Amino acid sequence: MPSVIQPRDERTQPSRIVPGYPQTPLRNPQQSLVKRAPTLSELTGPLDAAKRVRLLGGDIAGHGGKQAIGQLIHLKVRVLDEDGAPVGGALVEMWQANAAGRYIHPNDDDRAPVDLNFYGAARLVTDESGAFELRTVKPGAYPVPTNDGWWRPPHVHFSMFGKVWLSRLVTQMYFPGEPLNAQDRILNAVPDAAARDRLVARYVPPTGNPPDALVFEHQIVLRGRASTPGQP
Amino acid sequence: MKGASLVPTGEATLGPFFPPRYVDEGANDLTVFEGRKAKGEAIEIHGRVLQEDGTPLENLVVEIWQADAGGIFRHSADPRHAQADPDFLGWGRAATDASGNYRFKTVLPGAPEGRAPHINVMVMFSGLMRILKTTLFFEISSDPVLSAVPPGRKGLLVAKKQGPNSYRFDIRLRGEDETPFFDD
Numbered sequence A: 001m002p003s004v005i006q007p008r009d010e011r012t013q014p015s016r017i018v019p020g021y022p023q024t025p026l027r028n029p030q031q032s033l034v035k036r037a038p039t040l041s042e043l044t045g046p047l048d049a050a051k052r053v054r055l056l057g058g059d060i061a062g063h064g065g066k067q068a069i070g071q072l073i074h075l076k077v078r079v080l081d082e083d084g085a086p087v088g089g090a091l092v093e094m095w096q097a098n099a100a101g102r103y104i105h106p107n108d109d110d111r112a113p114v115d116l117n118f119y120g121a122a123r124l125v126t127d128e129s130g131a132f133e134l135r136t137v138k139p140g141a142y143p144v145p146t147n148d149g150w151w152r153p154p155h156v157h158f159s160m161f162g163k164v165w166l167s168r169l170v171t172q173m174y175f176p177g178e179p180l181n182a183q184d185r186i187l188n189a190v191p192d193a194a195a196r197d198r199l200v201a202r203y204v205p206p207t208g209n210p211p212d213a214l215v216f217e218h219q220i221v222l223r224g225r226a227s228t229p230g231q232p
Numbered sequence B: 001m002k003g004a005s006l007v008p009t010g011e012a013t014l015g016p017f018f019p020p021r022y023v024d025e026g027a028n029d030l031t032v033f034e035g036r037k038a039k040g041e042a043i044e045i046h047g048r049v050l051q052e053d054g055t056p057l058e059n060l061v062v063e064i065w066q067a068d069a070g071g072i073f074r075h076s077a078d079p080r081h082a083q084a085d086p087d088f089l090g091w092g093r094a095a096t097d098a099s100g101n102y103r104f105k106t107v108l109p110g111a112p113e114g115r116a117p118h119i120n121v122m123v124m125f126s127g128l129m130r131i132l133k134t135t136l137f138f139e140i141s142s143d144p145v146l147s148a149v150p151p152g153r154k155g156l157l158v159a160k161k162q163g164p165n166s167y168r169f170d171i172r173l174r175g176e177d178e179t180p181f182f183d184d
Ligand SMILES: [Fe+2]
Pocket: A097, A152, A155, A157, B015, B017
């Protein structure tokens, strides 16, 4: 079914230039963005990019003698379109810091320790209900090298492929109750408070199952719908 | 869930720590898919990505999406998709090197219905809070997307032919000769 992509409510999306984020004024367009009506080219997109890349399972906290250090968590994520319909078969790329706030990446310095049992990346495909699950550890916060007191709160990065080119999404997910959320320059670049709240995962009170991990649920909405609202 | 109306999730920057292993070996070569060769004329697209002060950007992620040599998209929304080249995925990813250069091997796209031949390009990077989307053309021609671009800037979307099968498409994120990006 063809997708319909409507203009966004800009208040629900981050500003491009963010005060206190020094790279943003150098890398974002100065000229007005050009408005266009989407054509078939933008309303199609890679449905099977997963065939071109190497998948990595969602169980990244390790097992046995090779368990990652940190609070074990299960993340249960659902990916929906704007109609609330599940987006199945979508390629998801996830990456995060370890429990000490350190990434396995040449850009990260040696301020915090590497966990030899934690790489911090998963790449998988959503099931028919648009769901995927991750077994990981809760990421630590880390300071940004602006050296002016900006720390990133614990967060998980996601890159997602929807049904069409214009539904491609790069986002970050946050954790509830984190004091650093209130001052994070990236989270707070989204003007609308409700839209910011939707970037924060929901804490699920423990039920005894799983016995060893805290559970968080999250919903991600990709652009696109099957029809315009109000149509039968 | 008829009548449901959910608001798309807010975007965020890719940040500086996108795993290098996500730029898979060969993901920038669209001429081969699952070991088979795509139909059409193989071309190379390359260019440099610069920020406002002219600094080349390293490890910036570029993705492309295009029709096959016959102008057909590998997607169910294309009425002709049953005739799409089965050996052409149409999608690729590259990262810029230390000099800010990226490179794709692909096939020259055909003209999709109502459009001139073109390649959709997106850029993701630390400091970009939103994905930047643009479109590469091979010449100034009649095209609804190119027509939307102010006259003085259209040329910035035309790749420069540098050899029989080589095209250069520089991407300037801000400042002089800034690449036109679309408000999608
Ligand atoms: Fe991060």
